[in-house]
Amino acid sequence: MLEIRDLYAAVDGKTILKGITLTVNPGEVHAIMGPNGSGKSTLANILAGREGYRVESGSITWFGRDLTALPPEERAREGIFLAFQYPVEIPGVSNLYFLKAALNARRKHRGEPELDAMDFLALVKGKMADVGMDEAFLYRAVNEGFSGGEKKRNEILQMAVLEPTLAILDETDSGLDIDALKAVAAGVNRLRAPDRSIVLVTHYQRLLDHVVPDQVHVLAQGRIVKSGGRELALELEQRGYGWIEQEVAHEPLL
Amino acid sequence: MSLSFESRPAYLPYREAFDQTGRLWDDAPAWVAARREEAWNRFSAVGFPSPRDEEWKYTPTSAIEQTAFRPAPETLLVLRQVEPFIPFGFSGPVAVFVNGRLQPALSRLGGLPEGATLVGLHSALALWPEELEPNLMRLAADEDNPFAALNGALAEDGAYLRLRQGIELDQPVLLLHLTAGNHVPVMAHLRHLVVAEAGSRVTLLARQASLGDGVHFVDTLTEVAVGEGAAVDYLKLQEESPRAYPLAQLRARVEKDGRFSSRIFSFGGQLAREDVHVELAGSGASCQLDGLYLADGHQHTDTHTRIDHRVPATSSRQTYKGIVAGRARAVFKGRVLVERDAQQADARQANHNLLLSPEAEIDTTPQLEIYADDVKCSHGATVGQLDEKQVFYLRSRGLDDAAARAALTYAFAAGAMEGAIPCVREAVAATLLERLPGGELAREFFHEF
Numbered sequence: 001m002l003e004i005r006d007l008y009a010a011v012d013g014k015t016i017l018k019g020i021t022l023t024v025n026p027g028e029v030h031a032i033m034g035p036n037g038s039g040k041s042t043l044a045n046i047l048a049g050r051e052g053y054r055v056e057s058g059s060i061t062w063f064g065r066d067l068t069a070l071p072p073e074e075r076a077r078e079g080i081f082l083a084f085q086y087p088v089e090i091p092g093v094s095n096l097y098f099l100k101a102a103l104n105a106r107r108k109h110r111g112e113p114e115l116d117a118m119d120f121l122a123l124v125k126g127k128m129a130d131v132g133m134d135e136a137f138l139y140r141a142v143n144e145g146f147s148g149g150e151k152k153r154n155e156i157l158q159m160a161v162l163e164p165t166l167a168i169l170d171e172t173d174s175g176l177d178i179d180a181l182k183a184v185a186a187g188v189n190r191l192r193a194p195d196r197s198i199v200l201v202t203h204y205q206r207l208l209d210h211v212v213p214d215q216v217h218v219l220a221q222g223r224i225v226k227s228g229g230r231e232l233a234l235e236l237e238q239r240g241y242g243w244i245e246q247e248v249a250h251e252p253l254l
Numbered sequence: 255m256s257l258s259f260e261s262r263p264a265y266l267p268y269r270e271a272f273d274q275t276g277r278l279w280d281d282a283p284a285w286v287a288a289r290r291e292e293a294w295n296r297f298s299a300v301g302f303p304s305p306r307d308e309e310w311k312y313t314p315t316s317a318i319e320q321t322a323f324r325p326a327p328e329t330l331l332v333l334r335q336v337e338p339f340i341p342f343g344f345s346g347p348v349a350v351f352v353n354g355r356l357q358p359a360l361s362r363l364g365g366l367p368e369g370a371t372l373v374g375l376h377s378a379l380a381l382w383p384e385e386l387e388p389n390l391m392r393l394a395a396d397e398d399n400p401f402a403a404l405n406g407a408l409a410e411d412g413a414y415l416r417l418r419q420g421i422e423l424d425q426p427v428l429l430l431h432l433t434a435g436n437h438v439p440v441m442a443h444l445r446h447l448v449v450a451e452a453g454s455r456v457t458l459l460a461r462q463a464s465l466g467d468g469v470h471f472v473d474t475l476t477e478v479a480v481g482e483g484a485a486v487d488y489l490k491l492q493e494e495s496p497r498a499y500p501l502a503q504l505r506a507r508v509e510k511d512g513r514f515s516s517r518i519f520s521f522g523g524q525l526a527r528e529d530v531h532v533e534l535a536g537s538g539a540s541c542q543l544d545g546l547y548l549a550d551g552h553q554h555t556d557t558h559t560r561i562d563h564r565v566p567a568t569s570s571r572q573t574y575k576g577i578v579a580g581r582a583r584a585v586f587k588g589r590v591l592v593e594r595d596a597q598q599a600d601a602r603q604a605n606h607n608l609l610l611s612p613e614a615e616i617d618t619t620p621q622l623e624i625y626a627d628d629v630k631c632s633h634g635a636t637v638g639q640l641d642e643k644q645v646f647y648l649r650s651r652g653l654d655d656a657a658a659r660a661a662l663t664y665a666f667a668a669g670a671m672e673g674a675i676p677c678v679r680e681a682v683a684a685t686l687l688e689r690l691p692g693g694e695l696a697r698e699f700f701h702e703f
């Protein structure tokens with residue numbers, strides 16, 4: 001459903017992604033690993049449609065359509081969800097209203113009836129219980145004053161409410177204690193379905209202990225330099241990224 | 255070299271208005287006539303402010319001078335026309351003014367507890383002239399604002415609210431002023447007096463709006479005497495039509511351990527100006543002046559505050575927010591004066607502005623004048639745009655760009671409503687959603703649950 005072909009992309013005029021090719025089929029879980037600065041967040045943001053992130057060449061298609069032509073909100077309504085590495089605080093906008101507006105935008109897009117306040121409350125409270133979030137967070141401003149872990153849980157809550165077709169998690173597991181990590185993993189596993197796919201950007205094998213990926217890719221210097229099964233993640237855990245970067249250094253760059 | 259006001263075309267209509275208004279005060283004590291005369295003389299000596307006047311250099315009042323305003327005719331409204339302006343759930347006393355005159359039939363003046371009085375100025379002067387004499391047109395007598403003089407000369411009516419020692423009103427008091435008339439430009443001048451004696455407490459809600467979209471010049475002056483240990487909270491919602499000229503002055507004097515707060519929501523008018531001047535006259539006196547102004551299209555909105563710390567151990571807080579869109583312009587000038595004897599003064603001022611378009615303009619000037627040496631004073635002003643990271647976050651969850659911006663704009667404004675009494679918050683929110691750029695889109699984020 002998602003096809004990335006030979007993608008070159010720039011951030012603020014600087015080319016970061018240098019020829020990425022990746023296919024994600026329905027039901028698959030892909031892990032993307034790689035050293036800091038290798039372009040993982042850039043790829044995630046390109047998929048979400050962030051301004052300032054520009055495709056220079058190559059293509060991204062979503063169910064056969066050119067994804068890059070869609071503004072970010074349309075991508076979201078189409079079922080693409082990015083859990084941000086650094087979720088933004090939005091003072092003055094309550095989590096509750098925000099989530100409801102987001103869900104109803106998606107439902108409307110799909111021709112489904114919008115949920116009223118009561119139905120939405122019932123739904124979101126159920127999801128909060130799943131994620132292990134106190135209901136008090138509903139009435140707080142989006143991410144405002146949340147701890148790092150609470151922000152990540154809030155991303156997972158949004159994901160659970162919106163039920164995306166493609167969820168991209170950008171280091172959602174970083175900096176979490178074990179309980180929070182398990183909550184994130186459980187949220188991802190609950191989302192798994194034959195028609196849904198998940199891309200996990202992560203540094204650590206430990207998330208992959210709970211969410212077993214179908215494929216693992218290593219990103220270095222803006223390219224996928226190695227792909228494999230879950231054993232690749234274990235190998236990276238033991239050996240670090242150095243050996244891969246050395247392998248790449250010996251290959252001719254385009 | 256500019257001509258004296260007496261020789262300018264605007265002089266005659268204002269002189270006529272002064273004479274005509276004089277008849278309304280025929281029954282008032284002689285000192286009222288003398289003060290009106292004095293005010294008229296002051297106004298006619300200076301006329302409308304000149305752009306060279308530092309206090310008025312950003313506020314182009316020439317359009318007011320050049321419009322042939324007539325005193326607004328006496329207009330009778332029915333309750334149905336007034337009701338939409340009474341906040342939902344509000345059941346306290348109400349004084350309704352239409353075109354500058356009290357409308358007793360539309361008002362709810364009675365029902366206040368013993369020791370609290372709400373009446374029209376004319377009745378008050380007939381009943382208790384000696385009680386009004388020390389305050390009426392005295393608290394603001396030293397204002398060098400030409401419109402203070404004009405108001406003194408042309409005011410037709412107003413409210414008198416008085417609380418005897420220790421009287422606490424749980425319910426807020428509403429002063430509503432509506433200006434009607436669509437055909438010719440009309441003006442209305444209104445003057446309120448609030449006297450809160452020692453230890454009393456009251457919340458005052460002032461609301462002013464236009465019926466129809468005529469060109470009105472509405473000039474309001476409110477004098478407030480806050481006695482020892484008394485507390486007066488003043489909330490105002492100005493939602494005149496975008497063609498109106500609402501100019502307002504609020505002047506408060508706060509005695510020992512007294513507390514005064516104002517929170518002014520200024521949304522309407524092609525040229526709107528709020529002058530707030532508080533004198534902290536007794537030790538332990540404090541004030542909190544907050545507000546939110548909104549200007550869009552070709553609106554110009556102006557806020558001038560002035561706080562005089564006159565004696566030791568006084569404190570003041572100010573938080574004003576502004577949203578400026580379209581080709582609108584906003585001015586904020588916050589002056590804090592700490593006199594030589596006012597040791598341990600504690601003054602803080604903040605002014606935060608959101609600029610929504612490249613053509614919008616904001617001038618913000620804090621002005622601290624400190625003559626004491628043991629003081630704590632701070633001020634900060636910001637002018638910024640919407641945070642694009644926040645816009646993207648909302649869009650990445652499916653909200654379209656316009657809705658995301660509307661929600662963030664409303665969220666910025668909403669901070670100014672925090673802590674206000676619920677029925678006021680509701681009324682302000684409704685007006686905001688109507689008037690904010692994209693407000694309709696923000697509705698679902700803030701109203702429903």
Ligand SMILES: Nc1ncnc2c1ncn2[C@@H]1O[C@H](COP(=O)(O)OP(=O)(O)O)[C@@H](O)[C@H]1O
Nearest residue numbers: 011012014016035036037038039040041042043
């Ligand atoms: N706004 C930006 N302007 C310029 N360079 C950027 C910007 N954002 C990220 N980069 C650079 O892009 C590269 C990839 O960053 P990023 O995608 O965040 O890496 P990762 O998520 O893998 O750690 C880094 O070298 C980073 O410094």
Ligand SMILES: [Mg+2]
Nearest residue numbers: 040041085171
């Ligand atoms: Mg990153």
